[in-house]
Amino acid sequence: MTVPFIPPRRTLMGPGPSDVPQRVLDAMARPTIGHLDPAFVELMEQIKSMLRMAFRTENSLTFPVSAPGSAGMEMCFVNLVEPGDKVIVCRNGVFGGRMLENVKRTGGVPVIVDDAWGAPVDPNKVREAFAANPDAKVLAFVHAETSTGAQSDAATLAKIAQEHGALTIMDCVTSLGGTPVRLDGWGIDAAYSGSQKCLSCTPGLSPVSFSQRAIDTIQSRRTPVQSWFLDLNLVLGYWQSAGKRTYHHTAPINPMYGLHEALVMLEEEGLENAWARHRAMHETLKAGLEDMGLRYVVDEAARLPQLNSIHVPAGVDEAAVRARLLNEFNLEIGAGLGDMSGKIWRIGLMGHSARQENIDACLHALRACLG
Ligand SMILES: *Cc1c(COP(=O)(O)O)cnc(C)c1O
Numbered sequence: 162m163t164v165p166f167i168p169p170r171r172t173l174m175g176p177g178p179s180d181v182p183q184r185v186l187d188a189m190a191r192p193t194i195g196h197l198d199p200a201f202v203e204l205m206e207q208i209k210s211m212l213r214m215a216f217r218t219e220n221s222l223t224f225p226v227s228a229p230g231s232a233g234m235e236m237c238f239v240n241l242v243e244p245g246d247k248v249i250v251c252r253n254g255v256f257g258g259r260m261l262e263n264v265k266r267t268g269g270v271p272v273i274v275d276d277a278w279g280a281p282v283d284p285n286k287v288r289e290a291f292a293a294n295p296d297a298k299v300l301a302f303v304h305a306e307t308s309t310g311a312q313s314d315a316a317t318l319a320k321i322a323q324e325h326g327a328l329t330i331m332d333c334v335t336s337l338g339g340t341p342v343r344l345d346g347w348g349i350d351a352a353y354s355g356s357q358k359c360l361s362c363t364p365g366l367s368p369v370s371f372s373q374r375a376i377d378t379i380q381s382r383r384t385p386v387q388s389w390f391l392d393l394n395l396v397l398g399y400w401q402s403a404g405k406r407t408y409h410h411t412a413p414i415n416p417m418y419g420l421h422e423a424l425v426m427l428e429e430e431g432l433e434n435a436w437a438r439h440r441a442m443h444e445t446l447k448a449g450l451e452d453m454g455l456r457y458v459v460d461e462a463a464r465l466p467q468l469n470s471i472h473v474p475a476g477v478d479e480a481a482v483r484a485r486l487l488n489e490f491n492l493e494i495g496a497g498l499g500d501m502s503g504k505i506w507r508i509g510l511m512g513h514s515a516r517q518e519n520i521d522a523c524l525h526a527l528r529a530c531l532g
Pocket residue numbers: 177229230231232234256303305306307308332333334335355364365
């Protein structure tokens with residue numbers, strides 16, 4: 162007979178998921194209720210309101226998609242991009258590449274702005290792309306590139322899009338709750354995030370937010386959204402309608418309890434205090450890593466505090482080190498992706514993982530492995 166699964170106890174310092182606080186796990190173990198129960202509808206309203214706090218937005222259409230961050234990404238593209246629409250896509254890592262893939266599959270016409278992996282998106286290249294393509298409808302970029310640890314200047318990029326009358330789609334999966342995200346201050350039209358990074362909930366939910374301009378664009382589409390599940394016109398009746406909710410799909414009830422608890426914890430700490438904690442913990446980790454002679458991949462100005470990419474020292478078998486960290490120290494850190502595979506490590510300080518005891522454990526284990 163197969164016995165119940167008991168997971169090992171790990172310290173999660175990779176690119177996500179991050180450590181989930183016991184409070185969030187306890188919340189998820191509360192009794193399941195129906196998804197149209199008035200008590201659940203009240204929980205949905207509270208989640209929407211706390212997500213507006215986290216996104217720094219007044220957008221009424223702000224809610225968690227019942228699926229991981231990749232589904233939030235896809236929801237933005239399938240709703241805002243119609244066949245033939247021109248989209249300027251910035252690609253400076255894995256996730257910009259996935260945005261491009263979304264543009265292609267929605268029948269959009271991509272205009273690619275490439276930057277080196279590890280560098281932020283260059284606003285001048287985006288200006289040039291708009292100058293050459295004044296008819297571009299959307300600008301899409303990743304705020305915090307988890308594959309490299311680089312943060313782009315979202316305020317400047319969004320402003321360029323506005324100057325050209327284009328909509329902005331922003332990936333803030335890794336930034337939300339970790340570094341400043343200001344949807345309204347920057348004028349972002351569509352944003353998506355994930356529950357398992359700096360919000361420190363379990364994976365599987367994707368907070369999204371859409372401006373009125375984005376909603377107007379979606380409601381005046383020439384063609385139906387090709388994805389039934391992600392069609393916002395249909396999802397709206399479930400998450401948004403004032404009185405009666407209509408069945409669209411069954412929301413994952415218990416994970417919603419977890420997200421609610423994670424957001425309550427963020428409210429208790431204060432969003433700006435959470436940003437400051439990520440920054441302070443990054444400084445502490447950086448001092449320890451540099452003390453060991455390890456070097457960062459990303460220039461200081463564009464470095465994400467919650468995702469520390471470092472070069473693997475010459476002659477070190479990076480996979481063997483990660484295996485030892487996991488097996489001997491129960492510590493998970495991330496490997497490099499794509500071109501950076503085998504060359505870098507990615508150490509996450511996301512959400513509940515951004516605390517002193519994790520940094521101490523990580524530095525101690527790395528010292529033991531690197532000698
Ligand atoms: C993790 C991540 C995603 C995808 O989220 P999933 O929950 O894994 O689907 C998208 N974009 C960025 C920048 C990410 O870090």
